[in-house]
Amino acid sequence: MTVLELESLSVRFGGHLAVSDASLRVEGGRVTGLIGPNGAGKTTTFNAICGVVPPSSGRVLLDGKDISSAGTHQRARLGIGRTFQRLEVFGSLSVADNIRVGQEIRRSWSRRKAALPQYLDGLGDPSPDVELAAILTRLDLVALADQPVGALPTGQARLVELGRALAARPSVLLLDEPASGLDEQETDAFGDLLLQLASHGLGILLVEHDVPLVMRVCERLSVLDFGQIIAEGTPAEVRANEAVLSAYLGTGPTPAPGAPGAAPVEAQ
Numbered sequence: 435m436t437v438l439e440l441e442s443l444s445v446r447f448g449g450h451l452a453v454s455d456a457s458l459r460v461e462g463g464r465v466t467g468l469i470g471p472n473g474a475g476k477t478t479t480f481n482a483i484c485g486v487v488p489p490s491s492g493r494v495l496l497d498g499k500d501i502s503s504a505g506t507h508q509r510a511r512l513g514i515g516r517t518f519q520r521l522e523v524f525g526s527l528s529v530a531d532n533i534r535v536g537q538e539i540r541r542s543w544s545r546r547k548a549a550l551p552q553y554l555d556g557l558g559d560p561s562p563d564v565e566l567a568a569i570l571t572r573l574d575l576v577a578l579a580d581q582p583v584g585a586l587p588t589g590q591a592r593l594v595e596l597g598r599a600l601a602a603r604p605s606v607l608l609l610d611e612p613a614s615g616l617d618e619q620e621t622d623a624f625g626d627l628l629l630q631l632a633s634h635g636l637g638i639l640l641v642e643h644d645v646p647l648v649m650r651v652c653e654r655l656s657v658l659d660f661g662q663i664i665a666e667g668t669p670a671e672v673r674a675n676e677a678v679l680s681a682y683l684g685t686g687p688t689p690a691p692g693a694p695g696a697a698p699v700e701a702q
């Protein structure tokens with residue numbers, strides 16, 4: 435079932451069209467990838483989905499409803515969760531308190547989603563503390579609950595950021611380069627976690643330059659280049675696509691690292 439749909443979305447910064455007529459769908463219960471070179475417009479697409487930047491045209495639909503005019507906080511409450519390319523956690527707060535911030539999004543707003551989603555073990559109408567314990571357990575953070583997040587290594591801090599997003603009980607989760615700063619073992623475990631969450635119904639849109647991870651966990655991929663979706667399909671189809679090979683995955687002219695058009699370090 436489609437949880438999130440972008441219809442011909444464009445975002446303009448002055449004279450620069452950062453996202454151009456982009457359409458894509460995110461299905462519940464699977465990981466969908468959004469990949470492309472640096473500067474292609476991936477983070478801008480996330481920002482438009484969340485309402486952080488206004489699109490110049492196009493629509494964002496959540497569960498079939500047009501949410502294009504909803505505020506950022508409303509979109510979070512309606513079921514859009516996200517993490518950030520540059521890790522955004524409350525460093526001086528404990529792991530548990532960071533996750534409590536995510537729980538606050540729903541407090542005094544809605545009792546409609548009383549039972550925890552299946553991806554958080556489906557507990558019926560839990561107290562906030564029981565819900566917090568379920569999230570800590572799911573992310574293997576129980577032993578660190580009272581630690582300040584600022585003292586944790588990147589891999590664990592990224593899990594805390596994910597926990598804060600999950601605490602708002604999203605129906606679709608946008609992850610912006612979540613494996614950045616993770617070592618190989620952490621990346622493998624993170625991939626397993628994404629597959630587990632998706633297998634329990636969560637829709638995930640993954641932006642990531644770690645191509646092996648993307649190819650392993652995504653059922654479908656959309657590829658952005660200079661703001662436009664240049665390909666969509668299964669990982670195998672995208673890997674074989676000439677336009678994608680030349681824009682991102684292939685061995686074409688090599689721009690300087692970090693420059694627009696730079697290929698991912700991990701590309702094979």
Ligand SMILES: Nc1ncnc2c1ncn2[C@@H]1O[C@H](COP(=O)(O)OP(=O)(O)OP(=O)(O)O)[C@@H](O)[C@H]1O
Nearest residue numbers: 447450452470471472473474475476477478479519
């Ligand atoms: N607030 C802004 N104002 C002006 N231009 C912006 C703004 N945000 C992004 N851009 C520009 O829009 C384009 C797309 O940027 P974006 O950050 O979305 O790319 P990206 O695909 O996420 O890249 P990366 O893989 O490096 O994170 C870039 O040319 C960028 O410089």
Ligand SMILES: [Mg+2]
Nearest residue numbers: 476477478519
């Ligand atoms: Mg980005």
